[in-house]
Amino acid sequence: xxxxxxxxxxxxxxxxxxxxxxxxxxxxxxxxxxxxxxxxxxxxxxxxxxxxxxxxxxxxxxxxxxxxxxxxxxxxxxxxxxxxxxxxxxxxxxxxxxxxxxxxxxxxxxxxxxxxxxxxxxxxxxxxxxxxxxxxxxxxxxxxxxxxxxx
Numbered sequence: 001x002x003x004x005x006x007x008x009x010x011x012x013x014x015x016x017x018x019x020x021x022x023x024x025x026x027x028x029x030x031x032x033x034x035x036x037x038x039x040x041x042x043x044x045x046x047x048x049x050x051x052x053x054x055x056x057x058x059x060x061x062x063x064x065x066x067x068x069x070x071x072x073x074x075x076x077x078x079x080x081x082x083x084x085x086x087x088x089x090x091x092x093x094x095x096x097x098x099x100x101x102x103x104x105x106x107x108x109x110x111x112x113x114x115x116x117x118x119x120x121x122x123x124x125x126x127x128x129x130x131x132x133x134x135x136x137x138x139x140x141x142x143x144x145x146x147x148x149x150x151x
Contacts, residue, residue, distance in 0.1 A: 004028040004037070007068040012039050012059055019054045021047065024080035025087060028069070035073035037063075040080040047079035086145045092121035099148040102126055102137050115148050
């Protein structure tokens with residue numbers, strides 16, 4: 001049996017692309033006792049509420065028809081966000097040269113978060129150019145990598 005996220009990704013990708021957007025990620029998670037199906041989209045120039053609505057309506061219909069999830073859940077379509085997490089190899093490839101924050105499970109050199117320019121990705125290991133020089137973080141040590149946004 002396919003994972004819910006894989007099934008939803010297959011259903012969502014053509015709908016998202018037809019609406020002029022890119023499918024960034026799909027999450028199916030339990031929060032506070034409730035299940036949430038979240039579809040994150042992206043678009044050059046940013047995602048608007050109209051983009052989310054344009055994807056949400058036909059995707060909701062497709063989900064109702066395919067019925068890949070037993071039980072009830074809350075369905076959301078949202079922008080990937082300016083500080084989006086990078087999870088897949090294609091995310092890292094697309095964001096090469098951008099500033100990221102690498103969050104670690106435990107402190108390294110007294111830091112649990114390091115900001116720098118993404119310069120490499122290899123099987124989960126992440127390389128950044130930080131103010132202190134180039135740093136390589138092993139997949140096993142990384143809790144999360146996000147785009148870093150300054151205001």
